[in-house]
Amino acid sequence: MMAPASKAQKLDPLAYLALPGLIFMALVFLAPLLLMLWSSIRGADGFTLSGYARVLGDDYYIQVIGQTLQLALITTAGALILGYPAAFALARAKGWRQVVLFALVFLPLTVSIIVKSFGWGIVLRRDGILNWLMLNLGLIERPIRMIFTEFALYAGMINVFLPFMVLPIYSVVRMMDPRLPDAAATLGASPWFRFTRVTLPLSLPGVVAGVSIVFSLAVAAYVTPSLLMGDRYMTMSMVMAKAFLNLRDWQLGAAMAAVLMTLAVVVVIGAAILQRRLGTAKGS
Amino acid sequence: MQPDYLVVSGADKRFGAATVLRDLSLSVAQGEFVSLLGPSGCGKTTLLRCIAGLLHPDRGRITVGGRDITALAAHQRNVGVVFQNYALFPHLTVAENIAFGLRARGISKAEAGPRVAEALALVRMEVHGDKPVTALSGGQQQRVAVARALVVRPSLLLLDEPFSALDRKLRETMQVELKQLLREVGITAIFVTHDQEEALVVSDRVAVMNAGQIEQLTDPVTLYHAPASLYVLDFVGQSTKLSGKVLSSSDGMIEVQTAFGVLRAPASFMPGSSVAVAVRPEAMVLAPEADAALNTLRGQISDISFLGSRTQIHLNAPAEGEDRVILELSRLPAGLATGQEVSFGFRVTDTMAFLA
Numbered sequence: 095m096m097a098p099a100s101k102a103q104k105l106d107p108l109a110y111l112a113l114p115g116l117i118f119m120a121l122v123f124l125a126p127l128l129l130m131l132w133s134s135i136r137g138a139d140g141f142t143l144s145g146y147a148r149v150l151g152d153d154y155y156i157q158v159i160g161q162t163l164q165l166a167l168i169t170t171a172g173a174l175i176l177g178y179p180a181a182f183a184l185a186r187a188k189g190w191r192q193v194v195l196f197a198l199v200f201l202p203l204t205v206s207i208i209v210k211s212f213g214w215g216i217v218l219r220r221d222g223i224l225n226w227l228m229l230n231l232g233l234i235e236r237p238i239r240m241i242f243t244e245f246a247l248y249a250g251m252i253n254v255f256l257p258f259m260v261l262p263i264y265s266v267v268r269m270m271d272p273r274l275p276d277a278a279a280t281l282g283a284s285p286w287f288r289f290t291r292v293t294l295p296l297s298l299p300g301v302v303a304g305v306s307i308v309f310s311l312a313v314a315a316y317v318t319p320s321l322l323m324g325d326r327y328m329t330m331s332m333v334m335a336k337a338f339l340n341l342r343d344w345q346l347g348a349a350m351a352a353v354l355m356t357l358a359v360v361v362v363i364g365a366a367i368l369q370r371r372l373g374t375a376k377g378s
Numbered sequence: 379m380q381p382d383y384l385v386v387s388g389a390d391k392r393f394g395a396a397t398v399l400r401d402l403s404l405s406v407a408q409g410e411f412v413s414l415l416g417p418s419g420c421g422k423t424t425l426l427r428c429i430a431g432l433l434h435p436d437r438g439r440i441t442v443g444g445r446d447i448t449a450l451a452a453h454q455r456n457v458g459v460v461f462q463n464y465a466l467f468p469h470l471t472v473a474e475n476i477a478f479g480l481r482a483r484g485i486s487k488a489e490a491g492p493r494v495a496e497a498l499a500l501v502r503m504e505v506h507g508d509k510p511v512t513a514l515s516g517g518q519q520q521r522v523a524v525a526r527a528l529v530v531r532p533s534l535l536l537l538d539e540p541f542s543a544l545d546r547k548l549r550e551t552m553q554v555e556l557k558q559l560l561r562e563v564g565i566t567a568i569f570v571t572h573d574q575e576e577a578l579v580v581s582d583r584v585a586v587m588n589a590g591q592i593e594q595l596t597d598p599v600t601l602y603h604a605p606a607s608l609y610v611l612d613f614v615g616q617s618t619k620l621s622g623k624v625l626s627s628s629d630g631m632i633e634v635q636t637a638f639g640v641l642r643a644p645a646s647f648m649p650g651s652s653v654a655v656a657v658r659p660e661a662m663v664l665a666p667e668a669d670a671a672l673n674t675l676r677g678q679i680s681d682i683s684f685l686g687s688r689t690q691i692h693l694n695a696p697a698e699g700e701d702r703v704i705l706e707l708s709r710l711p712a713g714l715a716t717g718q719e720v721s722f723g724f725r726v727t728d729t730m731a732f733l734a
């Protein structure tokens with residue numbers, strides 16, 4: 095704040111427009127965050143790391159962390175596989191087709207996560223729509239158990255987070271010159287060569303952004319795993335909720351939260367570095 | 379030299395309800411430069427994309443050097459394209475852009491190196507090989523686009539408005555430079571352009587396109603001096619047009635009554651038919667001496683415009699009428715002023731007549 099006058103003058107006055115937002119975030123996000131980190135290292139006799147020792151030294155919690163990472167990775171990969179082509183379709187569509195595609199991808203965002211997760215319950219139940227359909231089509235003889243399986247969890251998670259993958263990829267692809275693949279074709283490049291050497295590298299900044307958003311959301315997911323799997327598939331967020339609400343063990347919950355935050359921050363920062371590197375490879 | 383190197387025969391292309399190419403046929407000799415000239419929407423870019431394989435005609439055949447390429451995809455055709463605004467790959471350097479076609483053909487980086495260097499030298503861009511293409515000027519980008527297309531030794535080079543992204547001065551230099559470069563390489567080239575001056579400068583023959591068809595395909599001099607239709611006349615160069623009626627016709631010569639008087643033109647139209655008579659501005663002279671080979675008329679000067687290398691004089695007819703005559707002089711005679719009545723003339727053989 096006490097920067098020399100010459101430096102202060104270089105600051106664009108427009109930057110002050112961020113001030114209200116910064117103050118708000120400092121009050122409602124940063125301060126509680128620091129309090130929480132503080133409670134993770136505060137024991138009965140002052141400073142202690144026993145909360146972290148309990149989280150990282152317990153096989154059960156290590157398993158939860160592993161499960162959480164696995165869920166986040168599978169969700170991110172699934173959203174990428176489904177979202178990448180969808181983003182291209184969205185970017186290249188014209189007129190009413192683009193409006194319809196937009197609605198298909200983004201209207202689900204307006205439906206609450208709880209409603210969506212219950213919806214998946216209705217679809218996947220033993221007497222649910224999917225079983226009914228497969229039974230009547232003769233694909234299966236007896237209803238398959240889908241709800242409260244990992245399949246149900248992955249499907250629900252990908253459904254919830256897909257738009258956050260599509261949007262950043264779409265915004266990058268939209269700015270791409272559609273004649274570049276044409277130019278590559280006239281130079282003798284097969285469709286595969288065109289994709290790997292032109293389309294993919296140019297869309298990578300969008301992929302990096304989408305992956306970091308979806309991963310950091312999925313790694314912290316709470317509602318969808320609890321509703322679709324319950325206690326059978328504990329995630330870090332669910333352990334935290336239990337620690338804070340049921341066990342009243344603030345030290346454990348806060349330490350778990352710190353570990354979760356570290357994982358998400360590492361991915362986001364890694365993605366930012368990757369994105370910058372891709373950006374400079376192109377720009378200088 | 380193969381006379382029918384590139385042959386497009388009976389090509390039709392429709393987009394929904396719009397017919398963009400109608401039964402179009404075109405034949406280009408090996409090593410020849412042909413321009414496709416026309417306003418936007420005439421089908422010239424569609425024809426180019428059909429030849430490149432980026433579009434496929436609904437009907438018709440395309441052959442290059444006797445090989446039927448109609449059914450081949452773009453990457454199987456070996457037809458090079460220089461795109462409008464060049465479509466260089468922004469994530470690659472100049473050298474990587476040029477190497478792209480070689481790498482796509484499975485040529486190793488090491489083998490591609492000397493050929494890339496050769497192509498860079500061809501367009502005098504040796505020192506810029508490691509730069510990203512985004513750091514280049516418009517003229518340099520065009521050279522990279524040309525080198526990138528030529529390095530794979532295509533059987534044919536298509537250029538889509540290659541000069542439209544350049545400012546006027548640079549455009550004129552690049553037109554001559556590119557023409558000489560392509561001659562040196564000995565490649566067959568098709569230019570797409572809406573700029574008639576550019577078409578005249580760069581090509582051996584110009585195809586003027588209108589509504590999905592070729593209206594006239596001939597060398598620039600014939601195109602300028604003997605346009606086949608009023609459409610071609612209007613599209614290529616400036617001209618004075620006078621409407622009139624045929625008074626008489628004999629031995630391929632007609633006499634036409636215009637607002638400026640009676641004049642003769644080499645044509646055979648029925649007496650009584652309505653015609654448009656056209657003359658190029660530079661074919662006219664002011665105050666000519668009596669000569670049977672000239673059409674001599676009188677008019678009143680309405681405007682004198684100095685254009686630098688030449689001066690344009692606009693003349694109104696002595697009788698009522700909206701027709702105006704534009705004549706161009708390289709040197710303005712002293713004492714000429716608006717409102718003055720003068721005589722002017724042009725050779726009968728420079729007079730073009732079209733049915734109106």
